[in-house]
Amino acid sequence: MVKSSSLLPRSSPGSVKPVNRGERPGICVFEALDDLAGITETLSKIGYRTVACRPDAAIRQLDWLEGFSVALISDSIDKPLQRAAEMSVLCPVLLITSDVSIEARLAAARAGVDAILSTPLDVNELAEWLNDLVGPHRDASLSILIVDDDEIVAETYALELENAGMRAFVKTDPTAALDEINTLSPDLVLMDMQMPGVSGIELVRVIRQSRRHLSLPVVFLSAERDPARQLEARRLGGDDFICKPVDPVRLVSLVRMRAERAVGLRSLMDRDSLTGLLNHGRFVDRLSQELERCRRRGSEVSLALIDLDRFKNINDAHGHLSGDQVLRALAHSLSSGLRRIDVIGRYGGEEFGVLLLDTPPQAACRVVDKIRQRFSEMAFDANNDVFFATFSAGISGSLSHTTPEQLIGAADEQMYLAKAAGRNRISQPLGSG
Amino acid sequence: MDDRLAALKQRFRDRATMDSEALERIAADLELGVRAAPLLGEIRRISHSLSGTAGIFGFAEISTCAADLEAFVSDVPESSELAEACRVLVGAIGRTP
Numbered sequence: 001m002v003k004s005s006s007l008l009p010r011s012s013p014g015s016v017k018p019v020n021r022g023e024r025p026g027i028c029v030f031e032a033l034d035d036l037a038g039i040t041e042t043l044s045k046i047g048y049r050t051v052a053c054r055p056d057a058a059i060r061q062l063d064w065l066e067g068f069s070v071a072l073i074s075d076s077i078d079k080p081l082q083r084a085a086e087m088s089v090l091c092p093v094l095l096i097t098s099d100v101s102i103e104a105r106l107a108a109a110r111a112g113v114d115a116i117l118s119t120p121l122d123v124n125e126l127a128e129w130l131n132d133l134v135g136p137h138r139d140a141s142l143s144i145l146i147v148d149d150d151e152i153v154a155e156t157y158a159l160e161l162e163n164a165g166m167r168a169f170v171k172t173d174p175t176a177a178l179d180e181i182n183t184l185s186p187d188l189v190l191m192d193m194q195m196p197g198v199s200g201i202e203l204v205r206v207i208r209q210s211r212r213h214l215s216l217p218v219v220f221l222s223a224e225r226d227p228a229r230q231l232e233a234r235r236l237g238g239d240d241f242i243c244k245p246v247d248p249v250r251l252v253s254l255v256r257m258r259a260e261r262a263v264g265l266r267s268l269m270d271r272d273s274l275t276g277l278l279n280h281g282r283f284v285d286r287l288s289q290e291l292e293r294c295r296r297r298g299s300e301v302s303l304a305l306i307d308l309d310r311f312k313n314i315n316d317a318h319g320h321l322s323g324d325q326v327l328r329a330l331a332h333s334l335s336s337g338l339r340r341i342d343v344i345g346r347y348g349g350e351e352f353g354v355l356l357l358d359t360p361p362q363a364a365c366r367v368v369d370k371i372r373q374r375f376s377e378m379a380f381d382a383n384n385d386v387f388f389a390t391f392s393a394g395i396s397g398s399l400s401h402t403t404p405e406q407l408i409g410a411a412d413e414q415m416y417l418a419k420a421a422g423r424n425r426i427s428q429p430l431g432s433g
Numbered sequence: 434m435d436d437r438l439a440a441l442k443q444r445f446r447d448r449a450t451m452d453s454e455a456l457e458r459i460a461a462d463l464e465l466g467v468r469a470a471p472l473l474g475e476i477r478r479i480s481h482s483l484s485g486t487a488g489i490f491g492f493a494e495i496s497t498c499a500a501d502l503e504a505f506v507s508d509v510p511e512s513s514e515l516a517e518a519c520r521v522l523v524g525a526i527g528r529t530p
Contacts, residue, residue: 152448153486156441163435194481223484223500245488245496 026068027130028053030083032076039072041381042123047332048130055083069134070094073113081111088112092133096121123321124274127328131276132267142259143167145186147177147203148221149195157190157221157251164252166259174198178206181213188259193222193233204237215266217258221246272346274324275331283345283353288404290343290355295402302364304354305411306334306393309423311350314389318382325380326389333378337371361397361428368393369426376424390424400429442490446529449487449495452479453526456519463516476519477506483522498525 026049029039040050051068055077071087073080075097084093092114097104100118108116115129144161148154151172158168169184171177174195181189189207193200200220207213220233223244230241240258242251270282278286290301308314308326315323327350334344334354343355356364376390394414401407410429418427456479459472484499498521505518 150482150486152441152444153489156438156486156489159435159437159441221485223481223503244485245493246485248489 026051027070027072028068028087029072029074030055030077030080031074032078039121043130047329047336070130072096075099081107081113084108084111084113088114094126094129094133124324128273128276132264141165141167142188142256142263143169143184143186144188144190144255144259145169145171145177145180145184146190147171147174147195147200148190148192149174150192153192157246160248160252161255164256166256174200174203177203181207181216186216187263188217188219188255190219190221190255193220201233201236201238204233208237215262215269217262219255219258275328275346277331277335277352278343278345280345280347283343283347283355284404284408286343286345287353287355287407290357291398291402291404291407294398299358300360301398302356302359302361302395303398303407303411304356304364304368304393304395304426305347305408305415306330306352306354306368306391307415307419308350309390309392309419311389314387318380318385318387322380322382322387329378329380330375330389330391333371333375337374338367360399361395364397365395365426365428368395372424372426392418392423393426394418395426395428397429445486445490449483449526449529452483453523455479456523460516460519460523463512463519466512469510469512469515473506473509476515477503480506480522483526492529494525495522495529498522 027043028051030053031039032055040052043050069091071084071091071093073084073087073093073095075095077083080095080097084095087093088111093112094115094117095108095113096117096119097108098119100116105116114133117126117129142165144166146154146157146161146168148157148170149172151170154170154172158170161168169180169186171180175198177189177191191200191203195203200222204218207216207218217239218237219240219242220238221242221244222230222233233241240254242254270278272279277283287303293299294301308330311323311326314326327346330352331344331346334352338344338354338356341357343357345353345355347353354368356367359367372391372393376388379386379388392415394411394417396407396410396414398407401410414427414429418425421427455475459476462472463469480499480503484496484503487493487495487499502518502522505515510518
């Protein structure tokens with residue numbers, strides 16, 4: 001298997017065990033002297049299950065650790081890099097070290113370390129890495145659109161990519177490719193350079209005219225061996241070349257590497273760094289897309305706007321770190337209580353948005369209320385001071401509210417009704433749906 | 434082997450056989466003194482597609498011969514030479530299991 005850019009999240013099948021929904025991702029921790037003081041409690045609070053491992057435990061003895069997803073290794077143990085090399089075969093590895101020189105980083109990268117965290121440990125940074133590596137959005141496989149007028153060729157590429165665990169889609173009509181990109185939002189486009197009617201270069205220029213697709217990687221398949229023309233194609237927006245005849249191994253590794261880099265970078269741009277959820281802008285984009293889809297298909301979505309109750313008081317009483325813990329815990333409650341297809345975003349400071357697809361408001365209300373119930377029972381611990389947090393939510397449905405503004409406005413109105421009625425409750429329009 | 438891959442490979446073989454027959458006809462026409470110019474587009478299309486497809490199924494000989502033919506066409510060759518180049522590719526397809 002190709003070990004791609006070691007400092008970005010990867011999703012190669014086999015390297016990251018899929019995490020069952022509902023089950024909290026497991027982290028195995030290797031530390032010598034409890035030098036990561038209290039790491040277990042911290043991780044547990046933000047929704048991870050930890051297993052402390054004896055620093056000298058043989059990998060064979062770790063077999064019983066079924067389902068652990070990340071190894072956290074402190075450089076206080078004996079031969080940390082050797083341990084990293086052993087563990088990197090099984091799962092992503094984070095190394096906590098005081099030596100962050102380039103030499104140390106290189107050695108760590110060679111040992112298969114995915115990310116380095118310097119001491120003293122910044123818990124926020126750790127949480128971000130864990131989110132990248134095993135967060136709610138990590139279980140989706142890469143989606144690749146293949147544009148080639150030759151159906152046999154396109155299907156063969158698709159087969160190679162699918163066998164490597166990716167999802168591949170084929171378009172043999174280049175003029176229909178742009179529509180397909182808009183509806184599919186693929187992670188990468190693999191495109192034949194010479195096609196009848198339109199050249200690959202022309203098509204990429206059209207794709208790049210849309211701001212949404214500026215960062216979409218496009219890899220050309222081409223018989224073009226002239227470096228000057230290859231350079232020209234790159235200048236016009238192509239990212240890489242695969243020369244024909246295509247070697248399947250090279251095809252798979254290059255596509256995976258490019259697509260993973262793009263996904264990693266996009267997630268930095270699209271996601272809120274504290275919770276790993278979609279940021280405000282991307283959430284509203286998705287909301288518009290889903291409403292559009294509803295209009296075409298005649299289906300219904302519900303929007304829930306969720307706002308933590310008296311969040312300022314939590315920050316004031318227990319400090320901002322505790323406030324961040326609550327935000328993360330709510331993010332985890334939402335992603336584990338909802339289906340994979342539902343869209344979750346951090347809408348504002350202490351406000352979250354949830355889009356429940358193919359769900360009428362009454363059903364959405366029941367789902368969100370169950371999450372509310374469980375969340376309100378979760379105990380938070382700030383310096384041995386136990387406290388609880390609650391949220392209020394307002395719900396609206398796309399049958400009665402067809403534009404993004406209307407849908408958001410209606411959910412917002414309901415949320416304020418829930419607050420006014422005493423908080424820690426859900427409100428939906430009377431007789432909705 | 435993967436069923437889907439086997440099916441795709443069979444489709445490639447069927448198409449290569451048709452391409453081979455088309456090239457054979459073109460070569461015969463060229464040898465009878467038919468003007469080469471109107472046939473160039475068809476030769477280019479067949480050779481271009483074959484060089485790409487044969488490569489991914491591992492038929493290196495077809496791929497190379499087709500690429501050579503494609504390059505040869507752009508040099509605007511004599512009819513007799515062109516007929517010969519077409520037959521080289523026909524031969525390569527015929528030798529493929």
